Amino acid sequence: MLSRLSIRDIVLIERLDIDFSPGLSVLTGETGAGKSILLDALSLALGARGDASLVRHGAAQGQISAVFDVPRNHPARQILIDNALDDEGDIILRRVQTADGRSRVFVNDQPSSVAMMRDIGRALVEIHGQHDERALVDAAAHRELLDSFGGHIGEARACAQAWRHWRDCEQELARHRARVEAAAREADYLRSAVGELTQLDPQPGEETELADIRNQMMRAEKIAAEINDAQDVLSGPNSPLPQLASLLRRLQRKAGEVPGLLDDVVTSLDEAMLSLDAAQSGVEAALRATEYDPQRLEKAEERLFALRAASRKHNVQVDDLARLRDTMAADLADLDAGEGRLHVLEKQAVAARDAYDGVAASLSGLRQIAAKALREAVMAELPALKLERSEFIVEMMSEPDNRMEEGIDQVEFWVRTNPGTKPGPMMKIASGGELSRFLLALKVALADRGSAPTLVFDEIDTGVGGAVADAIGQRLARLANKVQVLSVTHAPQVAARADTHFLIAKSGSSEQVSTSIAEMDRRSRQEEIARMLAGASITEEARAAAERLLRENSAASL
Secondary structure, eight states: OEEEEEEEEEEEEEEEEEOSSEEEEEEEEEESSHHHHHHHHHHHTTOOOOOOGGBBBSSSSEEEEEOOOOOOOOHHHHHHHHOOOOOOOOOOEEEEEETSOOOEEEETEEOHHHHHHHHHHHHEEEEEEEOTTTTTTOOOHHHHHHHHHOHHHHHHHHHHHHHHHHHHHHHHHHHHHHHHHHHHTTHHHHHHHHHHHHHHOOOTHHHHHHHHHHHHHHHHHHHHHHHHHHHHHHHHHTTTTHHHHHHHHHHHHHTTTOOOOOOSHHHHHHHHHHHHHHHHHHHHHHHHHHHOHHHHHHHHHHHHHHHHHHHHHSSSSSHHHHHHHHHHHHHHHHHHHHHHHHHOOOOOOOHHHHHHHHHHHHHHHHHHHHHHHHHOOOOOOOOGTTTTTEEEEEEEEOOTTTTTTTTTTEEEEEEESSSSSEEEEHHHHHHHHHHOOOOOOHHHHHHTOOOSEEEEEEEETOOOOOOHHHHHHHHHHHHHHTTTTEEEOOHHHHHTTSSEEEEEEEEEEESSSEEEEEEEOOOHHHHHHHHHOOOOOHHHHHHHHHHHHHHHHHHHOO
């Protein structure tokens, strides 16, 4: 429940601290005293749109803090946990609005966002008024309210879970079908490419090895002619070696006849013969080293060119051809296996859809029962609210083929205000006064099911009086047995039923006006209720009537 509201520098409110209690609290005061400002401030702390005009004139900023005492299992605490915010103790929502239009948000004294504050605020407080579209008039909330009334929130969650499972199965099926279809379109190409690369059988590093062999052979081919020429000179028919050898032998024979004359010549010729022999041996070795097989060169070139052609065709490096072949072969295997997987996923999707259909149909049946019970409960409240000629309808359309996370049902609260007239959505058909009473009847029927722990009713008794106002007061008091109820009212019959009565007043000079709020004791309450009964001039008869109202309601509450 809302336990404390603190307001600083908001419009006419300079400084205000209000402690609220369980039960029914009413706020009364003369027109223009600032009741609407109080609700605007509370709405700002619940995540409503900020506005610089809300800041009190002359102040740099305004601030609103709302403190809530809620149990440990309340949904608002789960929002805190989901957003890594402190969830110990009270929940404190604080909004700072600056005069230049900026706004800051704090949840349990931690900086937060307006969106998160709004989510928490919706879980903590409902504000209902004649034209408040945030409340029960929002058709999007009617299905959930019906589920809360029927007590089948668990079944609704199971339906949502079954829908998500079916959706996941359908999405996985669609993704896999797309992959299979894409692979099927490329199957012929893949089979051809895999066959070609399998036959080619490329090996890592093969291109470099073949290129080296080719280069060596081509270099050998270029120098082989020169080496052959050298061999012809040194070993061929015109080789000087035989003549030099003959000359050396003749000079060696003559050297003994003329000692010392030919020794140097013989030595030089001998060394030359040795060098020429060495050169001849080197040429023969080089010739052997440059020997190559032209067929081997041709085969090496053919293999190298085939590898490079495949590389260009598939737009990959030669060394990546083997990996490409393996990838394509795996894709083919996936295609073959994918057909079988596709059938499995199709069966899973059908089973998930059938499971959802069963859960959704069961939930729809529960909703039909709950719709009838809710209609009867609301209809029972209408006569006392002077809506005895009106009809409340839970309009429910079920479309099994329209599968939604929330089920197959569209739910909206309709009304018929007079016999013979056409029914329609509550927000469109009911007038302002009628709408407020329909909302009250609906909240009474829902009681603490599907309700925030704090309900705020903003002048829902406008335009009614006497027995209708008394019936409204009775129902607000009944609601207050289940949840905390705050009501801004002009009806003395409602004010007399309050557990706590606050008076909102405006004071100050023509230059500076302030709004204040104070909890009243019994004597003050009698005087305020008398004012509400009599108007500006309070008579003794009005005071007696106020006392009578207070006594009757005190006795009724015992």
